[in-house]
Amino acid sequence: MPSERITVAVSPSVPPYVFSHDDSGLQLQILKSAFKNQGITNLDIVYMSNKRAGQSLEKKNVDIAMNYAGVTGSTIYSSKSLLAYQNVAVSLKKNNFKINSVYDLSGKSVVAFQHATEFLPAPFKSLTTKLRSYEEVVYQAAQVDHLMKEWVDVVVLEKRVFLYYLQQYKKTHPIQAITIHPIFPAAPRPAYFSSKVLQEIFDMGLTHIIESGEYSKIMAFDGSDYAQVTAPNSIK
Template structure:
């Protein structure tokens, strides 16, 4: 009986080991929106969000990671259909078969206006009558009251290329833009290489937005959360944030 039990346990251990090895050697496919630098930077497969995801997976011995760059809607359908394993900017409903991780990073969406306009903007309601140029699918990521008051705006448009938001603001073509603070500073730095900029004001009227990753396998999601917790505890997470903030925005966002 003991011999039989030994071989049963040995068989189970071998199977578990083989499964873990297979998981470690399998390619994990990640979908990311290429327009959200410095969180995702397609030309070098890097960016703050990408590097945190890679580090959390590597902590779990998952080293073969391939990033695919696509718009949010395509990312959503690819996750549900199973052609990718992780979506970083899922905008669909949390349906059966889609699993949300702990927050990978906090975004801080802000309103930016030109200082010469002398706007007072302390709430969504003070955007009334002003023209707004926002990022794609902004109402999905902003408080519900923003979406409920789009009708009161002087004009509202969304752009896929967030670099265009900087140009439109500085040219005076729109009253305000809504953009994440890090993304604003990243593209402002790029814009200043070839253009003169005007003084601006950042209005912080929105709460931080937690940005989890989304999975179609709950086991992988669980391992990712464990890896994420480990790199936060070890200090690797903070090191990634500080180094890449300095590299891409020339600012220190130590409160994140």
Template structure:
């Protein structure tokens, strides 16, 4: 009996020695991907579950979305979420893609806008998510960067509200975020909208400076995708599984 107690104590101490509190830099609320006020959302729950499988606990640090990469570059943080090479982060730090977004342009249907390509946004007031100019590609940047009626906003619920109120012509944001935020509003404010598919599906990674931690994360992520736990989380938050719709090696496309 004494031997069993000693063995249990050794195993407990061994686990405690390797377990870490992982500080994860997370962009402010992007429901249903990140719901900071509830410490939840698809991305948070997925990463939390992966780290728990690895024997670690997650400590989220919420920051404005554009600051994630800069905080990682300063050092001291274990991980940053929702990043790709367009965010001026060392590509060597990026994990395999763990989440996919599809940015779209959205307009009110009653405006009858013909928007079939990025150039069609010229002359319209456009509001986009923060860092959109940096990550949506050169054509988007060259077309809108110097347009006076183009702006970026971190609060995507405010972005959707401005569109539906008619204060801006077009909103550029992820399709799932738009639908989620729109359906949180009173029914009388949910004006009919038109989705303009101007951008392809985009893959995002986590950035992890520690090589061993990054390799372990990739291994467990692959297990989650293979055994169905990834799909279960997608279903919980009402998200489409882009992995099944993409080529076997999806490109790291901006946003």
């Protein structure tokens, strides 16, 4: 078992997957639980951009990166998927939009998360030219605000992220009924390791917590559950 401290590079807060103020959230809880199952608790969580995390992993300045866009294989080892991100389109129920594929967004006003055209499957990027309007925002709380105020027809973001910010918004604003359109494929989220041995230890722990039911208990929390125990963010 590793005796030295294990450094984990993580993107700054992505509620409900990562909360930097107390090193919690779904992804970090799964990571910690899988390692704890294998008797490992000596984790140091450090926050940095995805780009810096990838560079640090390649230089072996960190042991694990939760996000990595480079090539795995010879020196970088990918674990089993901790969970899957599910990007979705969300509209107001009263509009009764029939959105069964990305092509059904045509002619609508859409606000997506930052760099959505790079992360989502190719048809989405080409479709943005056929939208009535298209914008990407850094602060995802603003997507909920824009939708509820009917400033936009559709928002595109990860499902649990939306539920988290919707619950936050609900604390201080009236909300309208929504429809979630799962028009994008689920995106598995592994962790990336600079050590094959450490990756195998983690995968073993992950398998064990899945089999024991501990994993299901962690994943039972969706975005709205986390939001109910977290202080509201300000809506810009």
